Amino acid sequence: MEEKSAKTDWEPRIVGFVCNWCTYAGADLAGTSRLKYPPNVRLIRLPCTGAIDPLFIVKAFQSGADAVLVSGCHPNDCHYTSGNYHARRKLTVFKDLLEFTGLDPKRFWMSWISASEGQKFASFMEEIVTETKKLGPLKGYNN
Amino acid sequence: MSSLYVPHKAIIHQVIEESPDTKTFRFKLADEKLHKEFDFKPGQFCEFSVFGEGESTFCISSSPTRKEFLDCSVKKVGKVTETIHKLRKGHTIGFRGPYGNHFPVDELKGKNLIFVGGGIGLAPLRSLIQYVIDKREDYGKITILYGARSVADLCYERDLKKWYKAPDTDLILTVDPGGETPEWAGKIGFVPTILEEINPSKENAKVITCGPPIMIKFTIQALERMGFNPEDIITTLEMKMKCGIGKCGRCNIGHIYVCKHGPVFTYAQIKELPQEF
Amino acid sequence: MEDIINIARELIKRDDIEAIIGYEKGRAPFQTVPFFARTPEDCDKLIMNSLCVNNLVSYINQFSGKVAIFVKPCDAKALVGLLQEHQIEREKLHIIGINCQGALNPKKLRNAIKGRMVKDWSINGDKIKVYYESGEEEFNIKDFLLDKCPACDTRTPPIYDELLGDEIKTADLPELLARVKELEKLPAAEKQQYWNEHFERCLRCYACVKICPLCYCERCFVENASPQWIDKSNNLKSNKAFHLIRAYHLAGRCIDCGECDRACPMDIPLRELNLKMRKSVEEHFNYVPGKDIDVPPPLSTFKKEDPQDFIR
Amino acid sequence: MANIGVFVCWCGSNIAQTVDVVAVAKAASEFKDVVYSVDYKYMCSSPGQNMMIDAIKQHNLDGVVIASCSPRMHESTFRSAAVLAGFNPYMVEMANLREHCSWVHDNREEATKKAIELVRMIVAKVARNAPLNKIYVPVTKRALVIGGGIAGIQAALDIANGGVEVIMVEKEPSIGGHMSQLDETFPTLDCSQCILTPRMVEVATHKNITLYAYSEVDSVEGFVGNFKVKIKRKAKCVIEELCTGCGLCTQKCPVGKKGEVMNEFEVGMAPRPAIYIPFPQAVPNIPVIDRENCTYFKTGKCGVCAKVCVAKAIDFNQKDEIVEEEVGAIIVATGYDLYPKDSYGEYGYGKFKDVISGLEFERMVSASGPTKGKVLRPSNGKPPKNVVFIKCVGSRDEKHGISYCSKICCMYTAKHAMLLHHKCPGAKAYIFYMDIRATGKGYEEFVKRAMEEEGAVYIRGRVSRIYKRKDHLVVVGADTLTGKPVEVEADLVVLATAIIAKDGADKLAQILKISYDTHNFYNEAHPKLRPVETNTAGIFLAGCCQAPKDIPDSVSQGSAAASKALALFSKKELEREPLISRVNEEFCVGCLACQPVCPYNAIEEKEIRDRKGNLIKKVAHINEGLCMGCGACAVTCRSGCIILEGFTNNQIFEQINTFENLISKFEPTPEETVAKK
């Protein structure tokens, strides 16, 4: 671990769980708009943020993610009317739990990014990567 | 180190679809020399690994008299078997074994053999049937009664055709009522019923049976009615196993470890066990 | 004590009651264990005192017929949860409510007697009297209360068919979430260290899961092999994942009976995790579990105006 | 264990320029289960698709990964192509190397590395995919149209003319909507009533249309092709079959004479009786009793209407009634409301009688309106000389109002200026505006005409306040073009108030389970490509319930929605994507935590019984017709008994898990190295 963090070429690994209708499309828009952001993010497409289980997040940390991002449609815009509201509740308490057990709050991000917010997506990715770099590699989840 | 649990690599050579939910996997140990030296007895089982999924226990359904390949027949029932069913020619699997006891091939010499099989339960019998057919002169008359739910569920079609032609061998096939097709020329009825119908002689005979628990239960009842001694009825038991070598502690029925003392038992032995299987 | 035996005897005579779920004295000093009375004679063994700690409601579904059950406020809150989640049928229950002024920690008591052989013990008011082979000793009950008890605001079961005694109101309780708030103040690294040390010890015996009245899943997520979310290896990585999700699954549902805490052979402070979830749900969604049968659990519902400060 | 083929697309140079596609294909060929890996210039081209089809056959593939653009772009393309190869389309997945990689990164090495990982994740996912089959559900060939404005009327007539039965539900006593309130319509200035009324009559008389006026949708259950709708028919207290529409009752009704009840149709500018027909051309032409204001209902005495009705059509005992209808598609055309009167205090609306809304002006200029078509000052009943029109009242005002443009105000204000000119010769129109948006056919010319031929004075700028000076209103503003303050002494001020969503639109959306935006306008499924569909299959949108629109747009959307519905009805059975949730009944404990999270009410309790009929347990069951595959239930289930096909836990798990690969486990970890020493 120590060895890993000492390396200067360390790049954070970020997993994003995003909904198909808004954020995934927003990321697509960032692409079509040729906006640049760091290549550290791997998105996993789900139909809706409502379909994101905290187990996914834990598993992502276990699998070596240094930060996890959940993003979906803005309130009221959910393709399935309420998935994002359910996700918001679930992840509110789960985020509390993660923090309570010592996870830095800057390692778990949640956002609403619509299909038209390519710019927001790109700059958000930029920010997450920058912040995660400041924190260094995550310890305590991947042994 | 820990060679006990480390499987040999084996390569799938052929996948045969036996029935809608059963496939036979024909494989060879990757190490040629090891494959040549590998020996087992009919009735023994092995641990079959799909790396990343886990191990599953299957009997070896081919005969040690035919050494080119090893066969395992697998019915799709759970997570591991589901993945096994996705295997194709050329895939690598893990294999350890053989484990457990075997059919008493020496004791059976000179006896008339009656095989009663149901569904995928024919797999362990197949090993023995091939064995005795290959050593035909050592054994007496062979009667094979094999049944399945429907015509499509009958396994080992190619073998059945060969057994049909084997010397001094009777092959009787049956399907459960409703499972027949218009072309079906075999019997229609449950295995125990057909067994009583064909009424094989118990003289100098041994019965080897395997199939679903309910079939075994009624077959044994039928055999008892027909006057067979519990000592002359041989079957194999199935329990959940992990290690296969009498350590992990889940396949025991009473103090008997199925993986070590079994899986082949006579009905006389089974009667003595706690009824927990 | 007479009371409960008489009540039980009357109940068991009824045709429709299969068993009475209560407590009997255990073999160890200060031990009580769950007991299922099926005959009037059995009923004589029933006891009820502040050492009756087990939450009995998980035993209800062991019986196919109607059962009578003695419930402390903790048990009753669990009942509310189970009724809310369709796990038990109200008609198949006769609930005898027992007021509670706090239950005792038998382990603490055993430590206090320093290995002396105990002949018997009895509880009188706020004192517990211990009879040794020779001599006796008296202890103050309040020094031996279970951690969950001093701050508990429910002294009378929220649900019952009959109640022994009168309803008790509470006042001037210590802060329930004091410990959680204390832990919250720690810097992230210290929090992580604190929990890692605990999680590392976990045996994965699942006593916490199996004892929990609200963990009734037929297949716990940790047993799910498809996919195997949580590795079977008991290393920090998977232990932590297990405990995080266990606590999360109880968010908005845990009624703070503290059974997980008590059951854990490795002394992992599971209740602190559960309380954190309680705090979170109460703060954000203004919901306290174990009170209302007709309200859906908070994580199965939402309000448009739920807080979302942390969402960007 | 599978045979997976990986097809890496160059997308011309779109991907290949930034990502070393050859390296990606090579790396993929070494992944577990990958038996075939290739790169190609344009995978989506016909030769590209054929390449996939050939490989499926040749290499006996049971999984395909197309590493190209976004699955939102071409997933259906490749899945359809797979079907041609006799291959299960759900065994095809896409890795997004273009939008999520080559287009957003510059560094070739890093982008290639990322591309390889993206492919690896999808390969791992596909290995867990299972073949799925489409779901087929029967269709009820009837449509429900909610709202009888012009959009609803158009949709209903188009569907009915297509030979399909239509149920139309209208909240008000008459259909017609806002269009029936208008006088003349831009840009042709043809009479609104003249073009609308025949269509209203057609609705009433069409053999395929059942009209429920004075009714509301109470509940909707079911799913596309199979909706069960409960409609509340409010009691009219008039027996429709008997009523001849003679109108005697409305004339004799003692209520309303003193202006205690104002006519909604006249935007409160004229009184109406308690039993009334909203306007003379109403359809159906049957009066209703407004029970709140009826003396009989208030005091139990009166009953004049019953006494004068020769047809004996009055029935005070009528009750609200619920009727149930089964339909296969629903068109929502519930229209709009106007921005509330009292919101703009600085314009004196409500305070000064001579400040009116556009719609009030519209009624004023209407020949059938309260002033019989004369423009009169409400304060003194005299014709005005100077009239100030203020545009964007509420619209485009994020601070006080709403952010969007109400779209029609530019045009109708120009129209109003013209009508003023026609009806009040000599009166002068001053128009305060922010921009002029005249984008329709003939619109720009229309505005120009208002300016140049009809003498309307356009002042660019906002009005800061209006105050009363003697008999006049002084409108104070600034001309932003000249940069000078402007003051107009007006006799009448007309506010072009914003269009807002219909009151109760959110409630109806919840009944219909369709999504709506922050302004309560209904969301279309796709802003460009699916503008009349909602995300709930079988429910379509028409008119202003989706966003502000003018009449031509509303009508075209009505027709579009109708064509969508007719297309739906053209099939015997509906094909649905099988990407829905399923319950593992073996482990479900029936806690039903999943039930309240389902936005489609697709989860029911199901009893599992043994052969003898004894109840074993109750479990959750998902109605596959209703499930839309959002997956909320799947993650609510604590024991993981619900899986979402296409996004199963196994698939997600493998995707996440693949991630771990960076550190090879064959190299000892630092801890292991230490331990060995």
Place this chain on the structure above:
Amino acid sequence: MELILKKEKLKEFLEQLSKNYEIIAPVKEGELINFKSVKDFTKVVMTYQKSIKSPKEFLFPQCEELYKYKFSGKDVEIKPAEVEKKPKAIVGIHPCDAVAIKILDKLFGWDYKDELYFERRNNTLLISITCNTPDWSCFCTSVEGTPYDADGTDIHFTDTGETYYIEGKSEKGKQILQDNNNLFTEAKKEDKDKVEKIKKEIMEQVPVKFDIKKVTENMDCIFDSKLWDRISVKCIHCGACAYLCPTCHCFDINDEGNYEEGKRIRCWDACMFGHFTKMAGGHNPREDEKTRYRQRIFHKFNYYIKNFDTISCVGCGRCIAECPAGMDLVKTLQLIEKGAEHE
């Protein structure tokens, strides 16, 4: 060979020992006593009531890797696990836990010799100590054990107050004592007498609770008794008893890893878990709580005798003391002692 070690010299002894051995000894963790690999020998707690876990995990870890696998193309690479070679000394093991290791030896050694276990086993030195603080749940004396008889260990300690009375049991143990001769003094007769007295006193603290002969005799005819229904209702089917038990040895074999690589591991399993014997098709020979609890008791007090000529219970009492549901093995055995008829 009997020696005396002054208590303050224990640290020195362990330091000497640690030159060749990794020292595993009981230490305090919060309220618990647990065996740990120790470097700071001042932390070692030789006199303790009951360690929460038995030290069996140092021979048979809760989780251990059997081998690693990695796919490359269609092929799989397999790399068997290796056991670390450094010898371990388990210091301060109570006699019950020491006896348990002998019991485990039998299982791991029959037919197929479990190399992973024996590699560790043969590399482990056992230094036992007389248990002078038994608690209410202890019943070693009822299962033919004693709190002081540590058969099978290498060196045995007895805490006599100020000193440890030390017996060299095995050749290996004796050699170690010899090598560190300078730390000890020769035991005298009065020391011996003192130890005998201590032993007698402790024996009194652990009264015999049942006649194990009678229990085991009765087992065969009690299998179908209704008793099991009654006793097992209380059980909540966690694995606490099995995981804390020094003789329980059931394990599971699993693959852990990702899509392309991973390891096969074996980890403890417990017969009280519902899925323990559940087969892939759904059939479970021990479906209900009754059969599972019965299996546990029979395995320890009947099947084990039939296969290995010994019961597999050492009377440590952990399963009783730690059972969250208040299941009491002693009570169960007392019922069995009374026979099937008495229910």
